[in-house]
Amino acid sequence: MTRTLALHVVQDRRAGGSLAAERIAAAVAQRPDLVLGVATGSTPEPVWSALVERALDLSRVRAFALDEYLDIAADHPERYAAVVEREITRPLGLDPRLVRTPGDDGRDEGAPQRYERAIAEAGGVDLQVLGIGRNGHIAFNEPGSAADSRTRIARLSEETRRDNARFFRSLDEVPRSCITQGVGTILEARSIILLAFGPSKAAAITAALEGPVTANVPASALQRHPDVTVVVDESAASALRQCRPSAAAERA
């Protein structure tokens, strides 16, 4: 298996968003019914805006979100189903019937397996957009999550709850449990774009790309994926010592 981890160090998040949007646009041009994996949170926001600017026809794209809060009111604006609909489905013109978040069809014990099945029935994720937590999480796979973990009900770490408190009125309101795709589920995506911006992500990016592959840093499992593109700004790249932008990335 050839490993092609392409590192792109971009000037700012807007440039990172354009680069990722260009990749998505190219993938959709090849396959209009692309299966796109979408992340929520602040990081991918410039990707969605850059895609909106391109005014593409994305009506056949199928999308799967990474995760969903569990202990949150059905009408809460920060429920990821609502976030995906507000920030991705509507502005990008996706067909809401083709967009799924874990927990859409129930939040019972069978929900994780049903989500896995839905992804499999779609033929798997073609292109996954990923952010990274300061503690190295991907989706809500917190430190300790195994590289072969599957979609499951999990608990958020206190660090992640504090980081996400900015989206809520208080820390107390931040949910404690979630349904998340597993690391193993994510690794099955055919290609992955990992984005990180800002100095607060520097340590996590360095551990993920240059550290040992360990469950303590769930994102480090990406080192074993054959097709990962990493898009970071200079501050998120500032602690990297071994990874250099690949030739192809430098030309971009």
Ligand code: F6R
């Ligand atoms: C969101 C998700 C998380 C975020 C991560 C970074 O669906 O899966 O892993 O990508 O917490 O969040 P931001 O981008 O807000 O810094």
